[in-house]
Amino acid sequence: MTDRSLLPCGNKPNCVSTQDNRDAYNIEPFRLTERANLNLVEQAALRLPGAKLAEQQDHYLRIECTSKIMRFVDDLELRIEGNSLIVRSESRLGYSDFGVNRKRADQLRELLKADNLIQ
Template structure:
């Protein structure tokens, strides 16, 4: 029993340390890779694609940021003119997912991906769906 607890503690520590990426390249317009831990409005493959997000006239990056942060366990990592990256950290193992948002005309490009692991068990798709609901409630899409 002691060995199992020790191994679990070591694994959690190592996994937690692997998520410390501070700078990251903007990948908002890129399609997802081949691992099932990503969804994007820019990817046409069925298991990765998200329906378009069409913005209302009153949508702003600041309002979109508020909606995205309301999903919990989130912090703004990068914010530029029309680009926003928010990091979501899981409670137990401290895995980090990146939600990248870019305004292009009246469209919001959305890309959500786990930094580590192969599968995310649908977490990023659920997050994108929750973002869509929050943006609708705020009158932004």
């Protein structure tokens, strides 16, 4: 799968991103603390429901999140650039995600805050 972390979302309401300026798709930036690194971000992200590591590169992670009942797979892409964590969460299938990806980004934000990885 291609790294899409820096791309804005498409036009279907099944994606959120820190890189998208449109209100329906935008999520607030994640500002990293000095102690944050990719391994600690990965540990936090893997505590999300249904999460498993799919790909890891130098400053990039792709986490696959599988829904419990219907087994839908969403891609959570994370990239560290300077003191920012770029976050993009998108459903692989379907038109609407009923807010699941925004909820996942909010859950990730809370996990990272609890671990003192973001401000």
